[in-house]
Amino acid sequence: MAEVMSMRWAGVTPEQYDATREAVGWEERAPEGALMHVAWFEADALRVVDVWTSREDFERFFAERLAAAVKEAGITGEPETEFTPLHRRFVAPGVTGAA
DSSP: OOEEEEEEEETOOHHHHHHHHHHHTTTTSOOTTEEEEEEEEOSSEEEEEEEESOHHHHHHHIIIIIHHHHHHTTOOSOOEEEEEEOOOOOOOTTOOSOO
């Protein structure tokens, strides 16, 4: 069953997020098991909601590709992360790719 991963990472800036995204290249080379990624910023934190085929797919992606880029971007601390089984997903017709 697919999993929804929600994350709040205090102190991460838009510049750090963009540097990490470019270094990892997840939009150009989608990680195995990644189904959807949405990111935004609160006043003091990065917020992310992803859908993954499994929690293990996310954890493998983090260990193999994301962790080194996070460190290189100067991101510190630990995110607050929660995984919840997906009940339903809807993608509006015509919506594709990254924006």
